Amino acid sequence: MTAAHHHAGSGVTPKLSPNQTKILGCLREAGEPMSAYAILDRVRKSGIAHPPTVYRALNDLMKKGMVHRLESRSAFIACGHGACDGRFAFAICRACDKVVEIPLGKKEQARLLGLAPAEITPEQVTLEIAGLCEACRPAQAAPA
Ligand SMILES: [Zn+2]
Numbered sequence: 001m002t003a004a005h006h007h008a009g010s011g012v013t014p015k016l017s018p019n020q021t022k023i024l025g026c027l028r029e030a031g032e033p034m035s036a037y038a039i040l041d042r043v044r045k046s047g048i049a050h051p052p053t054v055y056r057a058l059n060d061l062m063k064k065g066m067v068h069r070l071e072s073r074s075a076f077i078a079c080g081h082g083a084c085d086g087r088f089a090f091a092i093c094r095a096c097d098k099v100v101e102i103p104l105g106k107k108e109q110a111r112l113l114g115l116a117p118a119e120i121t122p123e124q125v126t127l128e129i130a131g132l133c134e135a136c137r138p139a140q141a142a143p144a
């Protein structure tokens, strides 16, 4: 009974609990930022009934780098690259809420953290760039 029963070669995906799998699936399917309550609404039918369950799963998924939090809207989004090491910025379309994840290099992140004044020890940087996406640009420039 010690023989490995799982599929080998899928080391890319960390092992997820059933709740984590449901919530990650929900966010990937949505492809856009969702509040914890919007997520709860969506997964309720699959047996997740309480906000703490959603928050716990979201926290675990964030630790794994598979879900990120958009601080400016208190929303969550699936990592644009499956999973990442937490160095990223977001560009957000202010008209349609399209979100694009931008990977940051070590140097870029270090430079941003270096902006902290002496009285604040930097731990984390959140960078969100707002603008208009390609689809929204013409519509805003020339009203029909
Ligand atoms: Zn990511």
Ligand SMILES: [Zn+2]
Pocket: 093, 094, 095, 096, 097, 098, 132, 133, 134, 135, 136, 137
């Ligand atoms: Zn847009």
